[in-house]
Amino acid sequence: MTRTAVALIATVFASVILMAGVAAWSLGAPPRATDPAALAGQDLDPAMRTGNPTVVEFGANACVSCREMKVILAQLRQAHGERYTVLEIDLLKQQDIAQRHRIQLMPTQVFFDARGRETGRHMGKLALEDLVANLENAAANRR
Numbered sequence: 001m002t003r004t005a006v007a008l009i010a011t012v013f014a015s016v017i018l019m020a021g022v023a024a025w026s027l028g029a030p031p032r033a034t035d036p037a038a039l040a041g042q043d044l045d046p047a048m049r050t051g052n053p054t055v056v057e058f059g060a061n062a063c064v065s066c067r068e069m070k071v072i073l074a075q076l077r078q079a080h081g082e083r084y085t086v087l088e089i090d091l092l093k094q095q096d097i098a099q100r101h102r103i104q105l106m107p108t109q110v111f112f113d114a115r116g117r118e119t120g121r122h123m124g125k126l127a128l129e130d131l132v133a134n135l136e137n138a139a140a141n142r143r
Helices: 003-026 064-080 095-100 128-140
Strands: 054-059 085-090 108-112 118-123
Touching: 054 064, 054 128, 064 085, 064 128, 108 128, 118 128
Parallel strands: 054 085
Antiparallel strands: 054 108, 108 118
16 A cells, blocks of 8 residues: 555545544534444544553443443443543444454453553453453553
């Protein structure tokens, strides 16, 4: 791919994000970079580069453990929302993102440092304390 093509794709992507943000703002709701619906069909990279350690939960409503994780993730957001970015991806609705991140089981939590580099992953249900410990590890990762 040429530099011109990459620049064009980046410009189009930025324009779409800007228009979506303006549309959401005009409807009275500020745009949220962590809104899973906004990530449909897109890569997670922009959302993970918030400057905070990030956990991405890959699951589905059809999965009992995934529904239990939603409660734990809500607790994480409430207790540490300013410090960490928490994303949820529905494997059944966003299979392309799950395939790109090599998800094999649900639920799977993937942890990223503030620069968007993967620092670890866990398959299965995870306690709040363990989520925080993994995010602290991601925050300490300075490679």
